[in-house]
Amino acid sequence: MVKFLQAKISNTIVAIENVELEFAFPAGKALHPKELLGEIDGSRGTGQTSPDIAFIIRTKSGKKGIILCENKYTEHSFYTCSARKQDKKTGREVNPDPQRCMVVADSNNCDYKSICHQTVWDRKYLNLLIFTDHARITLKRCPAATAGYQLLRQQALAEGIAQSGRYELVVSAVAFDNRNITLKECLKSTGISDFQSEWAELFKGQANFLTWTHQEWIKFVREHKDGKEIDEWLEYLRERYDY
Helix, strand or coil: CHHHHHHHCCCCEEEEEEEEECCCCCCCCCCCHHHHCCCCCCECCEECCCCCEEEEEEECCCCEEEEEEEEECCCCCCCCCHHHCCCHHHCCCCCCCHHHHHCCHHHCCCCCHHHCHHHCCCCCHHHHCCECHHHHHHCCCCCCCCCCHHHHHHHHHHHHHHHHCCCCEEEEEEEECCCCHHHHCCCHHHCCCCHHHHHHHHECCCCEEEEEEHHHHHHHHHHHCCCHHHHHHHHHHHHHHCC
8 A cells, every 4th residue: 555655645655654534633632623624513424524534654754644535436526515505403603695605716816715604603624725826717616615515624624734734744635436427527517627637726735635546546456466365355346346
């Protein structure tokens, strides 16, 4: 896996020190979603930004890095922003005008923060992210509005972690099935034809955004496999997922 991450993420990676599922820093710490992102309600894996997988890595310099990865198989998008849903059952103040999220970036100088209802809920996503000039001429709506909510939250989490200075390398990543064309194109109406190559161009900051496909990972394992257990695992994936 180290060699794969070297190829797909950074050649500065020398070791994987830990792998965690539904990752979140410990409660009460500055990098926990409650503190960093303002996600007061919810819990790890439910209602808080908890990447599916986190790789804690070590770099050539001996410093730590972290790769936050969202894993997608058949899901069609990265979902609609929760602040656009007028659900009174949550107990939170309802968004009085969800359509304001749909404004073209060039018409408001890409200032989505000032109209973001997430800020009314004390969420800090757009406090952490700075849009590029490319975003200003590209976006047809807030990137989280209709299909990019998970991506925006994870990008904000990664950027907040990077700004803390505790990690030399911080990456927000997505691993997905290459056959999932709907997912690749889910942000088209937002102005992003393919999130793989265009999402990273929206933000300037310290955290990176990168992707890989399940097929790339399986191909890598096949080419570097060693042992009967790996053969059995590959056979299971072939039969179950046609990889």
